[in-house]
Amino acid sequence: MATSYEENYHDWLRDAHAMEEQAEKMLQAQASRLEHYPDLKARIEQHIEETRQQQQLLDSVFDNLNISRSVLKDTVSKVTAMGQAMGGMFASDEVVKGAISGYVFEQFEIACYTSLIAAAKAAGDEHGAKIFEQIREQEIAMAKWCIDHLPDVTQQYLTRSAEPGVEAKK
Template identity: 65%
Template sequence: MTPQENYHDWLRDAHAMEKQAESMLKAMSGRIDNYPDLRAKIEQHLTETESQIKRLEDIIDRNGISRSLLKDATSKMAAMGQAVGGMFMSDEIVKGAISSYVFEQFEIACYTSLICAAEKAGDVASVQTLKDILAEEQNMADWARDHLPDVTEQFLLRDAAEGVEAKK
């Protein structure tokens, strides 16, 4: 494959990844009851993710790339399975916070590679957009890492208290 073909394929992957993130963030946000700071940050990042999807679609359209509905559908199914699976864990909020951090690191790696691919494929018009998305993902990952101890502590306190729901 040429650098351009790889770049186009990776753009489709990034679009599918963001669609998966959108599904996961919606599911997580809808289930958080007792952790308002986490819920607010998830909702903020959901808004960013929706914007990222639009910006990726603009890049994809500008490059004349067909979108892969199959990849998007598969990603959404995976996100739904993850959300449903989390519903049955007694420590759902902690596992969700950890998973969110891990997923952000995956996105950071993908965008880091995608920026290099855009440069090699000659799509200089998209590089800054991809760097902007990367910065948003890095900010979310930093927030998730920095707040994981707080979410964990809140969970532990709630879980130890009689008659208090801790999991979400």
């Protein structure tokens, strides 16, 4: 029988899996619409690959613990991601709002993995804790890239939007 530490840990692990599913869908939607911001698009595409690798790492933790994933949470997260992506399409300053949202989402992921590391350790899963630390480092690197490049993305948007007849939003 699982302890409450394990139950919470397993629930949060399922949440992390759903979060990465959501991240992949949001990033794919954002990258598919970017036309005039090649650096941003390239970094997002790189992070899509990192996110897929993170999903595989999470799957290995599920397998190691012999627990099931949550199909419902994954499905809800995908629907939520699609709604968020669709909503951004209509903003005239989509690229700037997307860059800000990306940074915020990375910070959310960092916090989730920080908590998940503590939960894994409390449940006695050092293997899982090491994997979450590895994933968190990738999220920290992406968050840093986002905040470091936000001024550039903003300036590029402002420059493009000042040009008559030039598409700036994506």
